[in-house]
Amino acid sequence: MDHKDYAILIVDDEPIVRESLGKWFTEEGYLVETAADGGEALDRLTQRNYDLIFLDIKMPGMSGLELQRKIRTIDANATVVIITAFASVDTAVEALKDGAHDYITKPIDPDYLSHLVEKLARQRALAAENVELKERLAGMTAHGSIMGESSAIQKLREMIATVAPNDTTVMIRGESGTGKELIARAIHAGSPRRYHPIVPINCGGLSETLLESELFGHERGAFTGAQFRRKGHLEMADGGTVFFDEIGNVSAKIQMDLLRVIESKDFFRVGGNTPVKSDFRIISATNRDLEAAVAAGSFREDLYYRLNVFSIGVPPLRERDEDVILLAQYFLSKYSASMNRVFTGFTDEARDALRQHRWPGNVRELENAIERAVVVGSPPTVGAGDLPIKPPREEIPPQDMSLEVIEVAHIRRILEQCGGNVMRAARILGIDRVTLYNKIKKFNLPR
């Protein structure tokens, strides 16, 4: 590694030590400066940062320990190595407790000194590289993943930017396939917790006992097959974020457990009797109408309010017409590259088909459609026939159907289209929510 960017400050009242060490490090190629006392050292520290500071523990005026404490307030990142005589090892140990990295006794073994500084320089370079990579990764995740130019997506980005830096609990609402987990990850990436994990858990896909074990972990022997203690997702998310997907599907027992965890921030592993502490932010997502679930008594109202502190609605793709082609082009580039098939764009018919389709499966459906088109299509352009979507057809009800049958079918279709969101379905149907609830009850419709 190149040493010339690594700055060393030697603080010692003995000129011979400053000269000797300074010469040694100059020969090694480091950038070296010296200071004869604490005051001069502090002056130098106001002018530039040093990667490594050698500090004599015993100096007239300001002692090495006192200077070390002042250095901490000026530049907390500087590595301090104490230089001491054998007689002052106790003081050096005190300096270590105060945050010094190491101490060396005079005279210094050149072999030890050389390796110590080389090691510290490498550590410094790695730490700097690590921070840079994390920042770059966080930037990529936070800003690069949510595509679209529509006003709805721009508003969504603004909401993410607003809520991300705060530790607020967030509820993401949207139909299946709209990218709720992507938004949760963007919020996490923009938060101070970004250097800790985001742990997603799909609450809808697991049975109650399995979900309990996944969330809280289990002790050895807690149940048949539990051969080892296992950390749960909540424990693994310590310092980071837990993302509860499909939160509306959890059972009453898990709802109660979660409420307790949110309030106390501790929990027990399954089969355990020692409380486990974990500090995590909660982001949850649902495609269900949780208000309706609360009204129906299937979701705890207290948990609902705990989770729904900041709500973000993700618009379905059909409400973002201007983003469809942009996203399609993005997926086309992505799959063209990964499958090594050179597609450059879409025919006019394919573009029309993409714009006219309702995309009930949202972005996920669009991505799958483009992936398939890249497989079956002929480069360089994707044609309408390559897309697994059918042109919209006008549905004409059979003439022998009653008005009630048509009404039931229409309400059912709109509810499905809205992913069970009664409020949105009511808006599309042009009736109020209570009326729609009454009709759902009357016709025994699933939500």
Add this chain to the structure above:
Amino acid sequence: MDRADGSDILVVPVDCANYALLQRLTIDLHATLKHTAVVASWDLSPQFAREPARGQYNSSLILAELFRRRTDPPVRILGVTDVDLFAPVLTYVFGEAQMRGPAAVVSTFRLRPELYGLPSDAELVSRRLLVESVHELGHTAGLTHCHTPGCAMIGSTYVEEIDLKGPGLCEQCRGVFEGVWG
């Protein structure tokens, strides 16, 4: 005071008993650096630099004395000694040089296999002395430690590290060296 008789490097014995070793060094330095070297007709006693408590000799003081005796026109003065050298804050050094200055000193004390319980090997000592001499003379040309495998300017803090490098300079170091030495 001695003249280097037109040579570029004046090798000064500083309590160094082995004159043949010094003669060999001048030949090897010429072959390696393409600059002429000659053994001085005078020598320097290092007693003034002795530190009784450590039983070692202060290389910085020896350097200062060599610098005081520099010749005009300027040549590089390389002191070679059999005594154990230390720089004031370090337990020992193989040698020391004035960065971009005319003087350097190297010690054979820690280059001898006998110090490490091994059989004596004159050829090995001669090679190590050449490597360290080129290294210290490199510092007088302003070269800092290098990381190119084999280059004499790689820093060494124990003797086996000297054996891992050659007496020559890497392309980059040689370029700097020639720029200064001509």
